[in-house]
Amino acid sequence: MSDNTEVAIVGIGMHEFGRTDGVSGMDQGVIAVRRAVADCGAKWEDMQFAFGGSQSSGAADTMVSKLGLTGLQFINVANGCATGGSALFSAYSAIRSGMSDIGIAIGFDKHERGAFRVETKGMDWYGSSGLALTTQFFGMKINRYMHTYGITNASLGRIGAKAFRNGALNPMAWRRKPLSEEEVLGSPMLSYPLTQYMFCNPGEGGVALVLVRGDQAHKYTDRPVFLKAAVVRSRKFGSFEVLAPSIALEHNAGPTVDASKAAFEMAGMGPKDIDLAQLQDTEAGAEIMHMAENGFCEHGEQERMLANGETEINGRIPVNTDGGCLANGEPIGASGLRQVYENVLQLRGDAGERQVPNDPKTAYTHVYGAPGISGVTILSR
């Protein structure tokens, strides 16, 4: 790839995750945009395009009335939990194609408290019967996984404790109080075998990322981070997905495996080349399964890896260094971009108390969500 078709992330901006009463989801997005643009010394009017989205906080393109009516091409993205990943993929493609030099990917959200209320239009019987809960899928997927691969509750407790330990080191995180494995395991059982502190909560927040052509990156920053791959995949026949009234008898490994393989191929790298990873942890079990689905271990190895602390910040392959969804909550539109934000901080060496040691050079993100969609990115310095 010649230098001018590389895509660099030069500016990053975030509005704190959690609960911010009195600030709308869109305003959190606006704040993230201003911070991202300022981070690279650019101006809003420099942006040639924007791709943005939220699940619950309105049409992203209306934020131009707050940011300035510059006439830029602003396209709304709505892709469930992969909204941020899809915005990033679209921004990547716009630059990679040579159509644009600089633009911005934006995600924000603000959800009501409690578990996501699921629309079951045309499937009234499903919601009526008490089956339209994403939490049930997570309990059922990890229950079967633990049964098949010999993972124990201790691993679920370790994931939860790690998330809150890392979140406590992250000033932008929602949950900043460390919790012990015992506290995680002993919290109320929500969806067997998953307890309250093993689940993330719908939350609030905003993230924006400024992308430019690689050969112009140094105009904006002396520490560009290059987007080596951005991939989104939907499910194939036979995969086991959230909110599925039935599953086929034949088995397919699912969209995460497909997205991961495609991203590694695009980047010309393999899992061993990655220095740290942010993996979708809607709940503790998801992080365990996604370690293997993304190629960072074999199925079943997680039990030993977690006991040995291999995914801690100072471990062999640090995972969810910012506390993940568990400590940050899940504003759907922003969640995937939060992972990329964290990776850029880590690759710049700006992650403060939670900085991964030894000067990391490559980083990986993965989101997963309804109705069976995964997004993966690979970054390098």
Place this chain on the structure above:
Amino acid sequence: MPTRVLVAESVIEETVDGPRLKGSKCTACGTHAFPAQRSCQKCAGTETETVLLGTEGELWTFTVQGFPPKAPPYRGNADLATFVPFGVGYVELPGQVKVETRLTEADPAKLRIGMKMHLVLDVLGHDDDGNELVTYAFAPSGN
């Protein structure tokens, strides 16, 4: 006069031999689906026929719903004070499909992946008029 309301009427057929779930079968490749689909997710065929699915199978995985689902859409008891957890699982119907279902058993210690299950009707709760709300569920078959 209060009566019984089948909240999952669109996916259940009551026969003289008991309740059955209504699914579909692709006329081209034979793939089963639940609920019934007009096209096939496997071969993209557009001709399917409605079939009554089997009533017995093995528990493929399970969880227990430990907090009241949001109502709506839930029509059972969503009151935090009186809510009773219920089991949820997938039951693999041999040669057909794995169906998602409520389970009549909510104690994880009494549920086991691979155990035999059979289809029943189960009471969700009652509506404001005192009607009994009913949906399908699978129950352990013993052994």
